[in-house]
Amino acid sequence: MPLVRISHTAGKPPTFAAALSAGVHRALMEAFNVPADDFFQIVTEHAHTTGVVGPKTFLGIDHSVDIVVVQITCAEGRSTQQKKALYSRIAELLSADAGVRREDVIVSLVETKRENWSFGNGIAQFAPAESTG
Amino acid sequence: MPLVRISHTAGKPPTFAAALSAGVHRALMEAFNVPADDFFQIVTEHAHTTGVVGPKTFLGIDHSVDIVVVQITCAEGRSTQQKKALYSRIAELLSADAGVRREDVIVSLVETKRENWSFGNGIAQFAPAESTG
């Protein structure tokens, strides 16, 4: 049940956004065991520097003006190891498939309760069973 | 104190965004007892498929390319029953008032502490009283 927000800079080839989408989703499938059809994202394009803002360097990592910011709201409960695997795989796939520098891949996770989601029809599909009725 | 982000696809009639806004807000008033004037939203339009990304089917629910994603940051403390009532009411109202298929209404809640908000003038209007001073 992730909801993914991907923010990238303008001036990219037409296939760029789709490559970002697919790469982040594949990483979620592999590292977080997200089902293939649990695929909800908002992808937005922004101006360099004034729309997507990043530092030239942080923590010794050099950033270009083309950072990609991936914010993922998901269910709580993944281990730190799973999170590390996710970050690593997102950076790998966005580099390989979309040509993003690995240094430019920024990821932020926001964890919520399983009852905090509805995937259509106004139903809380993942609410705990004891809360039903 | 919700902050609502509504993401919808392009090509809708001029009244569409306002109907989404009003529907989500009315559902929050009814299910979460949000005051009428506690009405803060960011509503954005995106390209089909590459901007708002969704699966054809998830959990047995068929989605069109016109899903509407509603992410609500709000104070923690609502019960699962209230959350279920919220999802149900949002789907009902977006269907009735904006013509959105009930299957296409996706909702994500992010809960935060009451002290995590300022609604103007630089003041934490909902911080616990014992923290004042």
Add this chain to the structure above:
Amino acid sequence: MPLVRISHTAGKPPTFAAALSAGVHRALMEAFNVPADDFFQIVTEHAHTTGVVGPKTFLGIDHSVDIVVVQITCAEGRSTQQKKALYSRIAELLSADAGVRREDVIVSLVETKRENWSFGNGIAQFAPAESTG
């Protein structure tokens, strides 16, 4: 490790967005001890009323149609006093440097674990040491 989303209305001078960016970041440095180069933001412009939605009045505070919404995802652990200092400083700086009415500055904080971030190269730079390996 904040990720800041700033949403403002259209029709502003060219320097407006940069003044918002700088003001929020300076407030984070002063109130939350954020390093100068920990500067990641998404700044977006929206239509009045239908894009950025706000009430005329809430909690006795009058809003114009030019509210600025600042949502900050950051590491958990700041005190209520630090949060109050942040709200106050953001309102001061956006007023002084960008001409935003103090009444129109809305702030929402979302707190996450330190392991929930990657700032490049696919590494969880702030994960607790005991989780490494």
